[in-house]
Amino acid sequence: MEEAFKINQKSSKLRNDSAVQGTNDSSVLSKISAAQLGYCKDDYLAHFASKKARRSPLVNRGYYIRAKLIDYVIKEFLHQVSEGHSQIINLGAGFDSTFFRLKDLSLLANTFFIEIDFPDVINRKINLIKNNPILNEFCSDLETVKEINGNKVYQSLKSNLLLIGIDLRNSELLEAILKSIPQFNENLPTFLLSEVVMTYMSVKSCNGLIKWISETFTNCVLTVYEQINPFDPFGEVMCSHFNKLGSPLRCILKYPFEDDQKKRYKNEGFSDVFSIKASEFYQYCTSDKEKKRIDDIELFDEYEPWHLKCSHYILLSATKGNFCSEFIRNLYTNSKPKIDTNKHLNLIKFDSSHINYKPYPIKFGSRFGHSLCSLGSKLFIYGGFGELATDPFCKHLRLASVEEFNLEQMNLNVLELPVNSLGDRIFQDCTTTGENSMVVTLGRSNPSKMFESIVRVNYLENNIQTESINIKIPRFRHAVCSIPNSGLFIYGGKYYDETTNTSRILNDAYVLDESNNLKKVFVDENIITARHSMCINLWNNFLIVSGGLDENENPLSDLILISIETYEYRKISLNKVGGANFEQNPPGICFVDLKKFVAYEFDVPNENRLMLVCHQSHLIDKNNLLIVGGGAVCFTFGTHLNKQPSILDISKCWSEISQN
Incomplete structure (x- = not known):
């Protein structure tokens, strides 16, 4: 028995050694892929492999x-x-x-x-x-x-x-x-x-x-x-x-x-x-x-x-x-930067003990890069990359479906829309524009195929009407916000130029009115830099642009206040907010008091495998934040999807803020 145990130990060690040696072969092919495309110069590595492989852009960058x-x-x-x-x-x-x-x-x-x-x-x-x-x-x-x-x-x-x-x-x-x-x-x-x-x-x-x-x-x-x-x-x-x-x-x-x-x-x-x-x-x-x-x-x-x-x-x-x-x-x-301590906005950080996590009882929205908007008690989740709620095989793909979830009745419905009315968009936007209407704007399918259209969706029980309008400002990873009595404010994003086979980051803005008239509006480029993947919200008479990446892929750490009356711009600096950044700990939930110029950031408990990247959030009430979707392709290791929505109880955060 003891001899058999020793043999099993030895064979296990040999299997492990062989697996470790196997990582060499895979790594060499990935390095060759990056070198042959010009990420780095290596004229000799290809001589150590009998075959070649074209890796994904993400893998090529990783080996670069x-x-x-x-x-x-x-x-x-x-x-x-x-x-x-x-x-x-x-x-x-x-x-x-x-x-x-x-x-x-x-x-x-x-x-x-x-x-x-x-x-x-x-x-x-x-x-x-x-x-x-x-x-x-x-x-x-x-x-x-x-x-x-x-x-x-x-x-x-x-x-x-x-x-x-x-x-x-x-x-x-x-x-x-x-x-x-x-x-x-x-x-x-x-x-x-x-x-x-x-x-x-x-x-x-x-x-x-x-x-x-x-x-x-x-x-x-x-x-x-x-x-x-x-x-x-x-x-x-x-x-x-x-x-x-x-x-x-x-x-x-x-x-x-x-x-x-x-x-x-x-x-x-x-x-x-x-x-x-x-x-x-x-x-x-x-x-x-x-x-x-x-x-x-x-x-x-x-x-x-x-x-x-x-x-x-x-x-x-x-x-x-x-x-x-x-x-x-x-x-x-x-190689390390000097830390800029001259922030215009005071940031106070708290640990994760202030936030309670609980999974939502109904599974839906297993996707990322999608959009979410609400009409009354109903949430509409559209597009992105992930799994169909009705697919028993959980196949990963770009999604053209719309999931409707009723927060009061706690039921899920996959809407049947006119064929090809929306398309399989990712990194688009969906904005509520009325009691029964919403607008899907732009986005992409693959990085070289952008949508130039918006789709107005009128939603009535058992009757969904869609109207597609080509507004000819293709982009994705942009930001959209509805301005009362004016229309949709569309800002920034990323654009792919087929003629030069290059992409560029945009720093322009438009207002689209209810009659689908598109008007370009002033952008103060001395205050706001070109960016994509940012957020935009309405506060009083100001649009607030936060976060995003600039043209050099640096996470931006500012808030931009834009007057909806005069389109005057004001910049407020603060630390990184939301999404993916370069810190060891992922960003948490940040509350910004624009009257006091104070930001409060609370870490989110991470023992629940919740990836707060490419997700959408909805404030059910003051104390409960619903997280829908989120996830990412994890290099060569696999894909993580948040399989079901989560509720973050933030009542303790409000209590802490009130005491400061």
Whole structure:
């Protein structure tokens, strides 16, 4: 029985190791996809794959930011050591092409480059190099120089390259092999890289490796790129994905957040630890010109999942020795922005204890990027991406249906509309314009197919009438608000230009009256910047525009007050409000007192897997906020949909506000 248990343990370990090695093959194809489209330059990676794959724009961006982050640190290291000798050790290198790229750039003249991975992976890589004339030209003298218990060591003296086939969990054997190589020197400035590698190791094995590195090298930087934040909906989908692959993220639950990771490396012997989230790097360290270049490569309209993905990955550098600590400290310090404390609006934050969550008893609205409006006690949910309420197979698709939910009678009805009257729109708007009427405006189907039309819907019992009007201002992710006695105010959004195959962010505004006359109105571009994905509401005689993304994909942190009488503009600054942002904690519910110029933000309990992204909300009464829909495509990991509406009891929030 004991022997059988040991065999099962061994076979389980082998399955896990094989699954981890399999992530290398998938990752290589994704990197190739990004490189071939021009996101990043890599002329060598394609030689390590027998096939090619075109990944989605979201995945291409994800691998772009991964490559940029690692290059950001490794090239700075090489710049700092350019006048002396150094070492680079790529832990779990897989089919990574970093050596060939850097060699081609003449950056490795005095650098001893070491790659380490499972024996099977290294053996496959050696065969690929030897059988490819372009790769082999760099290291034609590559040969086996050592073999211990099946762990082969290959070396090219010509290129100063060493490849070691070994399990990283065996640090004692790894140390013995390294110290047997004459070119290896633990006292040289050494850059060690773990690119989504150590996260697959057990906590004990991983910490053992980290400790071995801190004790072995006197002047080093260990740079790690891996996942964080496992407890929110995106993080849960991410962890579930790797569990299904058989390669679970073994350390993330023990060290879930950025600060936990930094303390970990300190505890294992490193002098200083610095980190930056991928989201921070893209926002603060990527030029506007580079962002524009990336945006022009291919159509992209997955901003919320992009921000979520980037907020779940960090680049961390742990250092030993004065030389490495100093330049890494400067590198990371310069990458973080100075916080602007000169806000015009005072923000007071509260924890999630003030909000009570309860699921709504009826399931509907399982979608995101949709619109919602109310007529009396009825809610109408239209468009977006998600699941049909009547589909037993829960197939994901763009939706052309309208779900009608009666809040009083608690029943759901899927409306039968005239064929093709609305279309399968996403990121459109739906606004109530009368007792029995609403207007659906613009939106898109795919990012290159925009709608130029509005559809007026008159709703009477058992009689639905629709009228489509082409207003010829195509856009999506815009904002619409009904102005009494004037019509619909339509502002901003995103536009795709088929002639140039590029998109642009709009900063224009129109008023559409009841007779479908469209009038362009003044926009003060000195006060309000072009944006999309914002909100707009009516308050007294003002339209209030809040949030959104600017043309450089930065989350906007302002409120714009627009007079509906004079179209004068006023700007009020505050912290991020709503949707997806670059912070560790997702935004909560923000109450803004425009008379006192005070904002109160309350965290939302996240143990209920509620993703407050691309959702819609409806205030049932002063104390109860209904959340309908919401969710996102979670990178390559799957899709999260809020399966049923939720009610957030905000009565305690009002009590707290009244006391301030």
